[in-house]
Amino acid sequence: MDTSHVSALQLKHAGLERQLHEELGRPMPDAATIQSLKKRKLRLKEELSRY
Numbered sequence: 001m002d003t004s005h006v007s008a009l010q011l012k013h014a015g016l017e018r019q020l021h022e023e024l025g026r027p028m029p030d031a032a033t034i035q036s037l038k039k040r041k042l043r044l045k046e047e048l049s050r051y
Contacts, residue, residue, distance in 0.1 A: 006051050009044055010048065016044065020041065
């Protein structure tokens, strides 16, 4: 297992989580942006589950 790769994936996942919360906190969140962030987050989660 490459711990630096896993760490990088975890950081990306956390960054997407932060962006998602920021978008959801806006007065009029953009549904397309939210959907895109959720998909990207899910892909990272799936990749992390392989390690």
